[in-house]
Amino acid sequence: MIEIRFHGRGGQGTVVASKILADALAKEGNFVQAYPEFGVERRGAPVFAFIRVDHQPIYDKSRIYTPDHVVVVDPTLVEAIDITEGLKDSGCIIINSPKKPEEFKFPDKFKVFTIDATDIAIRHQLGTLAAPIVNTAIVGAVVKILKLTKLESLVAAIREGVPLKQEENVRAAIEAYEKA
Amino acid sequence: MKKVIMGNHALSYGAMLSRAQVIAAYPITPQTQVVELLSEMCADGTLDAKFIKVESEHSAMAACLGASLAGARTFTATSAQGLALMHEMLHWAAGGRMPVVMGDINRAMAPGWSIWTDQNDSLSQRDTGWIQFYCSSNQEVLDTVIQAYKVSEKLMIPSMVILDAFALSHTYEVVEIPEQDKVDAYLPPFNPPYRLTPDDPHAFGGLTAPEHYMELRYKLQKDMEKVPALVEETGRDYEKMFGRYLGQVDNYLCDGAELVFVTSGTAGFTARVVVDELRAQGIKAGNLRLKLFRPFPFEQVRAILSEVPKVAVLDRNISYGHHGVFYQEVKSAMYGQSPQPAIFGFIAGLGGRDITRETFKEIADYSLKNDRPEEEIVWIGVKK
Numbered sequence: 001m002i003e004i005r006f007h008g009r010g011g012q013g014t015v016v017a018s019k020i021l022a023d024a025l026a027k028e029g030n031f032v033q034a035y036p037e038f039g040v041e042r043r044g045a046p047v048f049a050f051i052r053v054d055h056q057p058i059y060d061k062s063r064i065y066t067p068d069h070v071v072v073v074d075p076t077l078v079e080a081i082d083i084t085e086g087l088k089d090s091g092c093i094i095i096n097s098p099k100k101p102e103e104f105k106f107p108d109k110f111k112v113f114t115i116d117a118t119d120i121a122i123r124h125q126l127g128t129l130a131a132p133i134v135n136t137a138i139v140g141a142v143v144k145i146l147k148l149t150k151l152e153s154l155v156a157a158i159r160e161g162v163p164l165k166q167e168e169n170v171r172a173a174i175e176a177y178e179k180a
Numbered sequence: 181m182k183k184v185i186m187g188n189h190a191l192s193y194g195a196m197l198s199r200a201q202v203i204a205a206y207p208i209t210p211q212t213q214v215v216e217l218l219s220e221m222c223a224d225g226t227l228d229a230k231f232i233k234v235e236s237e238h239s240a241m242a243a244c245l246g247a248s249l250a251g252a253r254t255f256t257a258t259s260a261q262g263l264a265l266m267h268e269m270l271h272w273a274a275g276g277r278m279p280v281v282m283g284d285i286n287r288a289m290a291p292g293w294s295i296w297t298d299q300n301d302s303l304s305q306r307d308t309g310w311i312q313f314y315c316s317s318n319q320e321v322l323d324t325v326i327q328a329y330k331v332s333e334k335l336m337i338p339s340m341v342i343l344d345a346f347a348l349s350h351t352y353e354v355v356e357i358p359e360q361d362k363v364d365a366y367l368p369p370f371n372p373p374y375r376l377t378p379d380d381p382h383a384f385g386g387l388t389a390p391e392h393y394m395e396l397r398y399k400l401q402k403d404m405e406k407v408p409a410l411v412e413e414t415g416r417d418y419e420k421m422f423g424r425y426l427g428q429v430d431n432y433l434c435d436g437a438e439l440v441f442v443t444s445g446t447a448g449f450t451a452r453v454v455v456d457e458l459r460a461q462g463i464k465a466g467n468l469r470l471k472l473f474r475p476f477p478f479e480q481v482r483a484i485l486s487e488v489p490k491v492a493v494l495d496r497n498i499s500y501g502h503h504g505v506f507y508q509e510v511k512s513a514m515y516g517q518s519p520q521p522a523i524f525g526f527i528a529g530l531g532g533r534d535i536t537r538e539t540f541k542e543i544a545d546y547s548l549k550n551d552r553p554e555e556e557i558v559w560i561g562v563k564k
Contacts, residue, residue, distance in 0.1 A: 019184070019352055026184045026354045033353055034184070038296060038346040038532060060453045061316070061347050061446035062536040 002148070003064045006049040007083050008073035010041045016162075017073065017135035018049035021142065023157035024149045025053050033058050046081055053148070071142055072096060073117075073134060084110065094145055096138050115141035115180050117172075124172040126165060136162065140173030141180035151177050181357045187348035188213035190318040190355055191257055191283035191341065194325025196227045197363040198281070200255035201370075204232040204243035206262065209295060210285050210349050214257040237262040241269035241280070248278040249384055251375040253329065257283035259345070260301045261290060267305065270338075274309025274400065276385050279332035279339070279370070281325060286445065286496075287345045288531040296532020297345035299445065299497035303505045309400055311339040311407055312474040314444040318353040320426075320471075323418065326358075326367055327426050330414045333370050335403045345532065347446040358422050366421050404475045411472055428477040430469040433459070434484050437466030439547055440521075442485075442493040442510055444470045447528075447535040451494070454540035465544065470506065481513050491521045492547040494540075496529040503557055524553045528560040 004021075008014030015036045022034035030053050037048040050064045066086040075097040077083060083093065089109045097104075098119065101112040117137035127133035136158055143154050154177075155170050162169045185193065191214045195203065203222070205215040221227035230247075234240045237258050244254040258266060263284055273280050284302050288294035302312060313328060315321045321343050328339035343349055374382055388396065408428055415426035432452050434440050439458075443451045448469035458465040468484055470477065485491055491514075495504020502508060507525030514520055524547045529535040542560050 022184050022352050026182065031354055032184060033351060035346065035351040038350070040295070058353075059449040060537065061344075061351075061450045063534050065536075 001052060001054040001058065002069070002146075003067045004051045004069045004071060004142075004146075005064060005067040006051075006071045006073060007077050007081070008047050008049070009077070010045050010047050011043040011131065012073050013133050013135035014047050014073050015049045017071075017139050018051050020136065020154070020157050020161050021139050021148070022051055023161050024139075024143065024154040025051075027153040027156060028149050030054065031056060031058050038063070046077055067091065069094070069146060071138060073138055078104065092145060094138070094142055096134055113141070113145050113180065115176050117141065117176055120172050120175050120179075124168045124175075126168055126172060136169040137172040137176040140176030144177045144180040182354055183357055184352050185318060185355050186213065186350055186352050187318045187321055187343050188285070188350070189217050190321035191325060191343070192217040192221070193355075193357055194322045194341070195255040195281070196221055197322075197358060197360060198255075198326050198329045198367055199253065199364075199369075200227070200229055201252040202230045202232065202244065202247035202254045203256065204234055204240045204247070204254070205256050206234050206237050206240050206258075208262055210259055210287070210345060211257045211262065211283075213349075214283055214285075218255070237265045238269055241266045241273065244280045245269065245272055245276065245278050246376075248273075248280055249276075249376040251370065251372055251377075253333075253370040254280045255282070256280070257285070259285040260287035260294075263301045263305060264289065267308070270305055270308040270310060272385065273338040275396070277336035277400070279329070279336050281328045281332055281339050281341065283321075283325070284340050284342045285345050285349045286342055294531045295345065297347060297445075297496070298530045298532065299495075299505070302340060302342050303497050303499075305340070306474060306505070309337065309404070310474065311337055311404075311472075313339065313341050313471055314448075314473055315341060315343045315348065315471070316446055316449045316469060318348060318351070319355045319424070321348065322355055322357070323422070323424055323426055326363055327411070327414050327418055329370075330367050331407060331410050333372075334410060335406060336372070337400070337403060337407070342445075344446045362421055366418065407475045408472065408477050408479065428472040429480050429484070430467075430471060431484055432467040432469065434466035434468050434488065436464060437488055438464045439490045439492060439544060440466040440468050440485065440488045441540060441543065442468050442470065442491060442506060444473065444506060445496065447494055447496060447539075450535060450537060451540050454537050454544070457537070458544060463544070463548070473509075476509055476513065478513050481510065482517055485510070485514060485521055486517045486519060488521050490524070490547050492524045492526060492543050494535070494543065495525065495527050496535065498527055498530070522552050524550075524558065525556065526558045526560055533561060
């Protein structure tokens, strides 16, 4: 079983990112569980979303405390909160950032990856310049780095699950997949 | 067809596939997502139903009752304070034998205000005469709505399909959505023996003098007693058509166990994982997950637990001044049985505090260490 925690801010589509990833994983016959933070969401405030995936039915219904990997949709959170809380040794940290991975100071036991999902989202005209919608780009990178599903499954999940600009979102995910 | 859907929408799909004809609802958290999707289905023609927006949950149930008397299959959903506001109408539904099916998302009662899960909202309605099903996965939620209509309409008793807030209501899982024609074959249209119609006028729910009232209650109880066998029969039929058995209880490795957890809701699935972990350590544990709570599945619970030396009941609820409700019920079911297990009562997870594998490990440690419970209620994870 693999457990992933997403960090974002309310309004960025973090919960949708986890749902798209869940859809893509389910397309390949996996069992998945995806849930938002149990509470109330506010625009701009830190939010969480979680995914469990396994080849067999998932009976554990408790929350995720020790994720295998974390995904940081909003890079300002790296300074604001402890995004490594509970993260397992040798877990991956995937950050939406134009910086290089080595520019982030994390213990050596973690593997850091970066993808400039904001730039990709803006170039594919997803959201606005001030509030780009980066979720499909970041999931493209996550799928590549964690080798969770085939790109085709993600593309199909985006086409079915994203309400607007499906093709722009698909292209953003593919670009992030290729760059990651 | 498999889809990744949240528990709220599993209720919506269940109502849609059951071809609910009247849906009445008051839009308040969390029920918006249940009826939000249903309102979209009504608007785009996916579901041929009348959607009635009302000004309170009390009116939502009242609207369902009127429609049910007119012969319509009805659905609504609510939670916590909303369910409490319906209380008077819940008695009307059961006492008047109107087979409404309702989704209840288990949320803690205010004050303090809470949107998180516990079972006190639905268990406070225990004695209203409704059938209560507690579900542990989104698949079970969808399947149980369909089964609930079958059971309710056969006996003319309403049903509540209950799921934990967030842990199911807002959690996405893979759900097999049954084909409509197969559901139609399983669940024929609602055809009540009496109905409100201008062609054949009747009055319902009128003044009932002492010479008749008691017989109405006797008949309701007698029909309630038929529910367990009917759940068994309809659950087996469901399995034949859809491959998933829907029983009164879920017996996981209880036979020959030294310790059995008695659980419900999502905690009932987490307990299963701990049973596997304990067995890997050589402890013969089992998990009896209660799905049907009203009527209480006496026969199956007695048959399973009378062979077990120790029983640990988990309650995500409390009856103040007494114990957890499931603990009371299990003790009452086992009274006078021979042999009789040592029964331990644990309370955990009130107001949405998480119930984890650790919770069940603590429960197992306590139950294995003590011959008898040292306290009437053992609280897990409370700051005393």
